[in-house]
Amino acid sequence: GILERLDAGEVVIGDGGFVFALEKRGYVKAGPWTPEAAAEHPEAVRQLHREFLRAGSNVMQTFTFYASDDKLENRGHTQRFTGQQINEAACDLAREVASEGDALVAGGVSQTPSYLSCKSEDDVKTIFKKQIDVFVQKDVDFLIAEYFEHVEEAEWAVQVLKTTGKPVAATLCIGPEGDLNGVSPGDCAVRLVKAGAQIVGINCHFDPETCVKTVKMMKEGVEKAGLKAHYMSQPLAYHTPDCNRQGFIDLPEFPFSLEPRILTRWDMQKYAREAYNAGIRYIGGCCGFEPYHIRALAEELAPERGFLPAGSEKHGTWGSGLDMHTKPWVRARARRDYWEKLKPASGRPFCPSMSVPDGWGITKGHADLMQQKEATSQDQLKPLFDRADKGL
Amino acid sequence: GILERLDAGEVVIGDGGFVFALEKRGYVKAGPWTPEAAAEHPEAVRQLHREFLRAGSNVMQTFTFYASDDKLENRGHTQRFTGQQINEAACDLAREVASEGDALVAGGVSQTPSYLSCKSEDDVKTIFKKQIDVFVQKDVDFLIAEYFEHVEEAEWAVQVLKTTGKPVAATLCIGPEGDLNGVSPGDCAVRLVKAGAQIVGINCHFDPETCVKTVKMMKEGVEKAGLKAHYMSQPLAYHTPDCNRQGFIDLPEFPFSLEPRILTRWDMQKYAREAYNAGIRYIGGCCGFEPYHIRALAEELAPERGFLPAGSEKHGTWGSGLDMHTKPWVRARARRDYWEKLKPASGRPFCPSMSVPDGWGITKGHADLMQQKEATSQDQLKPLFDRADKGL
C-alpha cells in the first residue's frame, strides 16, 4: 500500500497529467477538459498509462479528472457516456496497466462546478460520493483529492473519501500566497490533515520550484501544529515565474501557447532533487508532463530508489547516449556538465521572457463565476472579449 | 496513389517525426536514433500512427528511419532484431493503421554511415537495396528518400528506389545555403528530378519558415530548368532562426533542451498557409511534431481540403473550445484574434533567445566524420569535450 511505502521511507514516483498529454494526442478537448476518452478511446489512455509506468511511475491514477456528473454536464458539452461509465472504464484501464508492473491504483476526484456555483456542502459531497462509489466497487488502492483552489472544498472531499477506509491524499493547486480565499499553505495543510488526509501537498497551477516551496510551507505548518503527514508534489512541466495567485490559468499563454515554457529533462532532475531534499517522498507531475519528464525524476532518484526505470533502456543518463552520434561536436555533449550549464534559447527573438497574468480579481461567490449548463452564447462572449482587449 | 492525388491538386497532409515523439514516450534512444521499437514495442508505434491518422495525415510513413543495416550496427549499439525484421514490422504497422482511414503507406530510406565514411556508390546502393526489397515485398504505396545532407547520396537513393516502379519522393535536410558540399537548393532539386523523383522537397533540420523558403528555391530551380515536379515540406517543429548550414543538429540545445523552441499550433497554421501559398501540396512535419501539430495543418487547410480531421472532434478551431472554460477571462481567449497576436513568453528570464551554433566546419570526407562500429571510448571522448569547452 501507499502508506506502507511512504512509512518505509521509499520514494514514490507519481505519473504525469493526462488531460494535457491526451489533448496533444487528440483525445481530450481543451476548455471542458473532461476525460470521456477513458470510455471512448481506451487504447490511447492505456498507452499513456503504459508509458508512465515504463518511465518509472509507481502510481496509476485513474483518468477521472473532472469526471463528476456536474462537470460532465457543464456548458453545453454533451456526452456519449455517463459519468459512471467513464469512471468505471478509467478504473479498469489503470488496474490493467498497474498489473503489468509495480504500481498502485489511485482513484481521483477534483474540484466541482457545484462548489464554485455556491451549492451546499451536502450537494457538493453528493457529487464526490458518486465517484467514490465506483472507486470502492473497483477496489482502487487509495484515493486522491486533487486540484482544489479552495481548501474548504478539499476538506469536504477528504471527509467523503475517508468514509471508504482507504488511504487518502489531498493536493491543492495553490502557491505560496495560499488558497483563493487567502488561507495560507500552512493552514491549508493543517486543515487537510485534520480532515483525515494522510498525504498532503500541491498539484498543478505552478512550476516545480514554486510547488516545492509551497509544500515546504505546508510541512512547516503541519509540524508546527504538532501533526504528522506525508508530502507530495505534482507540479506543472511549465516554467511560471510570472504567475500570480491563480497560477498558469491566468497566464496569457494558457492553454495553447505554453510551449516555450516546457521544462527540459534536466530541469526535471533538478526538481526531483529539490523535492527530495525538502522531505517530499511522493514526487510526480501534472499538466505538461510527458513520459520522459517522469523518467527524469526516476533517473535523478535512482541512487535513492536503487534502480532505473524500464524506460531508461532507451535513455543514456545525462545525455551519454550521444556518444553514438554521427558528428563529433554532438558527441561532445555526452556529459552532465554540458547539460547542467546550458541556458537553452527560445528561438523566439520577437517574444518576451515573462508575461503579465490576467485574472480579474474575483473568486468563488462572484456572479461571474457561477457555472451554467447551457453553451456560452455569443452575447455572453462579446463583453468578455471587449473587457480583455481593454486590459491589454 | 500519391501522384494521382497531387496531380488532381489535392493537399496531402504528411505525418510528424517518429524518432523524437517516441523518444519522449520512452521507445527510441537519442544518439543512435534507430527504429527497433517497430519490432520491440509495436503497440507504441501503432498508437502514434493512429494519432497522426486521426490528426489528418494522409500518409503513414514506415518507421524505418536509420533502419539500414550499416546504421543499425553503428557505434556499439547492439540489436535484438535484424534490419529485415525491423523494416518488415514497420511496414505491417503502417499498413494496419493506414487501412483504418484514408491513408497511403510510404516506405522510407535515409542517409547512411557508409556514405559519410566514403564507401563506394555500389556499397551505398546495396545498403538501400536491402531496405527496398522489404518495401516491395510488403507492397508499400510509394517511396520516400529523406534526410540527406549531400545531394549525391540522395541521387543514389532515388536511382535505387526508381527500380521498383513505385512513385518516388526525395527530401533533403538542407537550408537556403544548400547541401553540405555547397550545391544550391535549386541545383539539388534539378538533380533529384533528373534522377527520377516525382516529388522533391525538404525535411528536418530547419524550422517551417526556413524550409518553405528553401522549397521555393527548389521550385524556382526546377521551373527554370524546364522540368516539372510536385513539392513537399516536412520541417522541424522547433524555431531555428539561429541555425547555420547544418541545421538544428549544431544548435547547442540539440537534442535535449529544445523545448523552448517548440512551435505552437498557431505557428503551425501559419506554416501550413505559407507552404500552401508557395505551391507546396505535400505538407507534413518531422522532428518535434506531435499529433496536435499535424492537426493544426489539417485545420488550417480545411477550407481547401473540404473537411476537418477526425481529431478535431476534440478541438475547437482557433481556441473556440475555451468558451466552456470555468473562468470568464479564459473564455475571453476563445477567438482567433487573441491567439494570432500573442507573443508567447518563455518563462525563462535567465536564458537567451538565440544561440550560437556549434559545427566544426567539416563534412563528408573529413577523418573526424568516419563512422565506426565500436562504442566510442572515453579516450575518444576526452579530446572532444576539451575542444568543445574551449569553443564556448
Next chain:
Amino acid sequence: GILERLDAGEVVIGDGGFVFALEKRGYVKAGPWTPEAAAEHPEAVRQLHREFLRAGSNVMQTFTFYASDDKLENRGHTQRFTGQQINEAACDLAREVASEGDALVAGGVSQTPSYLSCKSEDDVKTIFKKQIDVFVQKDVDFLIAEYFEHVEEAEWAVQVLKTTGKPVAATLCIGPEGDLNGVSPGDCAVRLVKAGAQIVGINCHFDPETCVKTVKMMKEGVEKAGLKAHYMSQPLAYHTPDCNRQGFIDLPEFPFSLEPRILTRWDMQKYAREAYNAGIRYIGGCCGFEPYHIRALAEELAPERGFLPAGSEKHGTWGSGLDMHTKPWVRARARRDYWEKLKPASGRPFCPSMSVPDGWGITKGHADLMQQKEATSQDQLKPLFDRADKGL
C-alpha cells in the same frame, strides 16, 4: 529653503548621479569613484550641473560623493588634491550654477571605508565632521547624508549634520529587505527621523520601482511610529528586477555592462508619477541618470509644478517633436499612446533578460571587507578571480 518648499507641498526635482555620468564623459574613474574632477576639471562638472538645472533640477548637490579623507586615500589611489580642496571646489561649482536658476545647494556626505573597517563611532564622525566644516563655511542651503548600506552609520552622519543647524536629508541605498544588518525600511526610517533628519528616503542601488516601494515602507514605518517627515527617492536609471539585497553592485553587469538596463524617458515619466502618488515630493535620480531623464521627471510633473523646465525648449512632450521627421512612418510615432505601449527590444538575442547576482553573503565586520590604503596586489586578486570563476 528646502523645508519651506516641501512644507508648502511643492514638488522638488533632484538631480542625477554625477559619478556615472562623468565616468562616461571621461572625468571619473570607475572603481575608486572619487570626485577629484571638481578640482581637476571644473568645466566638466559645471556643464553637468547646468544640464541638470536646465532639465528641471531644483537642487544642485555638491559633487562630494566619496570625498571623505579616508576614501580619497583608499586602495593606492593617489590624489593631486586634498579632500578640503575637492569639497571646496565642489561647493563653488554648485553655487555658481544654482545662481543661474531656481535651485538650492545641498552638501552631501556618504558612507565611509572607516565604518566598514569597524572604526569607532568617534572616528567615523570625525570623518564626516571634516566635510561638514567646508559645507558650513561655504554656506550650503541644506545637507544630505546619502548612500548608506547600514542605518547605524547613517544615524551617526545625521547626528553630525544636525550640529550645523541646517535642514538634513538622509537616504539609504537599501531595498525592501532592509539594510545589510537586516533592519527593515520602516525601522530604518524611524531611526533616521529620531536622529534628526527632516527628509528621509532611498537613493541608488535599485531601480525606481523598487525604490518607490521601499520609500513607501519607510513612510508606513514613520507614520506608524507617530512621527512626521518628508520623503525623497533618487533611484538608479537601470532596471534591476533581478537584484538581491545588495542591489546593482552585485549584478554581474556592474558597472561596465549595464547599458541594456538603462531606463527610457517614458520609464522615467512612469516613475515620477508613481513616486508622486506614493507621497514622495523630493524626486530625483542617482547612477545612470542623464539630464534627459531628469527632464522627463519635470515634464511628467509639469501639471503639478505649473511649468516645463528650460530644457523642454528642445523636447516635444511625448514625442510630439517627431511630427517634423522626414519620414511619415516616423511622424506616426509623434504621440503618447505609441510610446507608452512600446516594449523596447534589446537588439541582443544572445543575451538573457535577467542575471543571477553575485554577493558572497558577507557584510560589515567580515575580514574580507576590511579596507586598505595600499593598492590591491595580484596575489590578493588571484584568489578572488578563482572564487568567482567557480561560482559561475
Next chain:
Amino acid sequence: GILERLDAGEVVIGDGGFVFALEKRGYVKAGPWTPEAAAEHPEAVRQLHREFLRAGSNVMQTFTFYASDDKLENRGHTQRFTGQQINEAACDLAREVASEGDALVAGGVSQTPSYLSCKSEDDVKTIFKKQIDVFVQKDVDFLIAEYFEHVEEAEWAVQVLKTTGKPVAATLCIGPEGDLNGVSPGDCAVRLVKAGAQIVGINCHFDPETCVKTVKMMKEGVEKAGLKAHYMSQPLAYHTPDCNRQGFIDLPEFPFSLEPRILTRWDMQKYAREAYNAGIRYIGGCCGFEPYHIRALAEELAPERGFLPAGSEKHGTWGSGLDMHTKPWVRARARRDYWEKLKPASGRPFCPSMSVPDGWGITKGHADLMQQKEATSQDQLKPLFDRADKGL
C-alpha cells in the same frame, strides 16, 4: 593633413554623433535634429568636443549636421539663427577645441530635403555650396559628405566639395542591401571615388557589425574596379540585428526607446578590432556614441597607435580600475576575461530581444516623402496614426 596620416598607415579615430548626445543633454530637439546649439549654447557643444578629444578623437567634425538652409526651414521649425551663423559658430568651436590637442577640423554636409523633394541637381548643389563657402572661409582641414541614403545625392555633394581643393571623405548611411535605389555598396563606393572622394565608407543607420561588413563590400568594389581609396566607418552605438534596408530609423524604438540597444565599451573594443582587421583606418562613431565609446576605440587600438588617450587617466583598461572597489566580489571583475564573456541582461523580462521594423516601402520620388516648410497639421497626422496602428 588627413590624407598624410592615412597614407602613412596611421589609425585615425573619429568622434561620436553630436545630435543624439546633445539631445540627451538638452540642446538638440529630436525630430528636426538641427544643430542651432552651435550658436545658441556654445558651451555645451564645446564641452562635448572636448570630451571626444580627451577620449582620443583625431578629428573635430563641425556640428553642422542638417545645417543646410532648406533643412533649417523645414516643417515649421523657426530659427533664431541663420544657417550661416550656425555654420560659422560650429567651425569656430571645432577649431578652438582641435587646437587644444592633436586634432583636425572637418567640415560636414549631409543629405537635404531638397533632394528628397525631387529638386534639380543645380538646386541641391546650390544648397551644399552655401555651407561649403563657410568651411572655406573658416579654413577647415578637410570635408566630409555624410549621411546620404541615395548615392546620387552623395555624388553631387562630393562634386561640390571637390571644388574647394580640400580632401574629401564621403559616407553613406546604407547597409549590405545598398542604397535606397538598390545600388550595391560596391557600386556606390566606386561612384563616390570616381566623383572625387579620397575616403569612402559608412556612417549611421546600422550597428558596427553591419557597417564593417558594408565597408568591406565597398572596399571589394573599389579594388575590383582597379581604384584606390581610404576607408572609414562611423556606425551607431546601438545593436541593430533586426534592421531592414532603411536602418534604425525604421525600428519601432527610434528615437526614444533605443536604450536597451546601447553598446557597451567592450562591444566597442570588438568593433575597433574588426574595423581595423577589415582594413578600415578612419574609425569613429555616430548616433549613440558617448565619449567613453570613443575612448574604447582608442584603447583597443592603443598598441597600433602607440599611446592611450588622455581620458584613460580615468579608466583602467579592461576593468582593471575595479581592483580598488570596496567589495571583493566586484574586485573579481577587474580583468578582460570577465567582461569579454559576459552576456549582459536587459533587466526587461517583458520585452523582446528583436523588433519588426516599420518602413512603408517607399523612397525618394514618392509623394509621401515630399517635404514641406509648414508645421505638420493634425489632419496630416491622423491618417499616419491610423495606418501605423493597423500595421501593428
